[in-house]
Amino acid sequence: MITLHHCPQTRSMRTLWLLHEMELDFQIRMHAFDKSLRAPDYLVLSPAGRVPALEIDGERMFETGAITQYLCERYSPERLGRPMGAPDRMAWLVWVHFAETVSQHSAALTQQHVALREDHMRSPIVMKLEAARIAKCYDAIEARLSTPVENRDYLLTSGFSAADISVGQAVYMARHFVRLDDHPSLAEWYDRITERASFVKSLPETGGIYEREFYPPWPVE
Incomplete structure (x- = not known):
C-alpha cells in the first residue's frame, strides 16, 4: 500500500x-x-x-x-517518466527539478503573506524580490514553451510527462503571487494541463493555505 x-x-x-x-x-x-x-x-x-x-x-x-x-x-517510465537513453531524459530531469526552484520563491512569499499574520512582521523588500524571482522563473518556462519546434504543447517535445506535473503544480502555487498575464505561452500551457482530471482531483475540497486568489507584493491589503 x-x-x-x-x-x-x-x-x-x-x-x-x-x-x-x-x-x-x-x-x-x-x-x-x-x-x-x-x-x-x-x-x-x-x-x-x-x-x-x-x-x-x-x-x-x-x-x-x-x-x-x-x-x-x-x-510509468515511458509515459510520465523518461528512461535512461530516451532523447528527452535530460530535459525531463531538468524540468522535474526546476519545479523546486519555483516553489522556493512561493514558499518565501507564503511565509510573508500567510504565516506572518501582522504587517509589522512582513518585509516589503522580500515580497518584491521574491515576486520578481518568480517572474524570472516564468520567463524561463515561457522561453521553453515558445520555442518554435513541432508539438510544443508540453515542456518536452515527446509529450506530457511528470515534468509538466511538477512545474505545473509549482506554477499553481506561484499564481497566488504573480499572475501569468505577461507570459502567454505559459498561460496556455497551464490552462491545458490543469484541465486534466488528475489535476482536478488533487485540488483541495475545502480549506487550504491561501485565503484569497491573489496576494499583491505590497501592500498586503
Whole structure:
C-alpha cells in the first residue's frame, strides 16, 4: 500500500497529482499546515517536518523530486517518466527539478503573506524580490514553451510527462503571487494541463493555505 502524507496547497499536491495520473491505489493521510508536522512520530517520516512524505513497501520517502523520479521509474517510465537513453531524459530531469526552484520563491512569499499574520512582521523588500524571482522563473518556462519546434504543447517535445506535473503544480502555487498575464505561452500551457482530471482531483475540497486568489507584493491589503 502507498500512503501519501499531505497538506492541501503544498508541495505534496505535486505527488498527489502524479499518483492520480498514474491511477495507482493509495491512501491519503491529511495533516494540518502547522506545528503538528514537527511531532516526533511525523519526523520519523520526514526529518525536516514537511510534506510530502510517502510510505511505500515498508519504506518511507521525502522530497518531491526524489518521489517523482522513483514513482515514474517504477510505475510509468515511458509515459510520465523518461528512461535512461530516451532523447528527452535530460530535459525531463531538468524540468522535474526546476519545479523546486519555483516553489522556493512561493514558499518565501507564503511565509510573508500567510504565516506572518501582522504587517509589522512582513518585509516589503522580500515580497518584491521574491515576486520578481518568480517572474524570472516564468520567463524561463515561457522561453521553453515558445520555442518554435513541432508539438510544443508540453515542456518536452515527446509529450506530457511528470515534468509538466511538477512545474505545473509549482506554477499553481506561484499564481497566488504573480499572475501569468505577461507570459502567454505559459498561460496556455497551464490552462491545458490543469484541465486534466488528475489535476482536478488533487485540488483541495475545502480549506487550504491561501485565503484569497491573489496576494499583491505590497501592500498586503
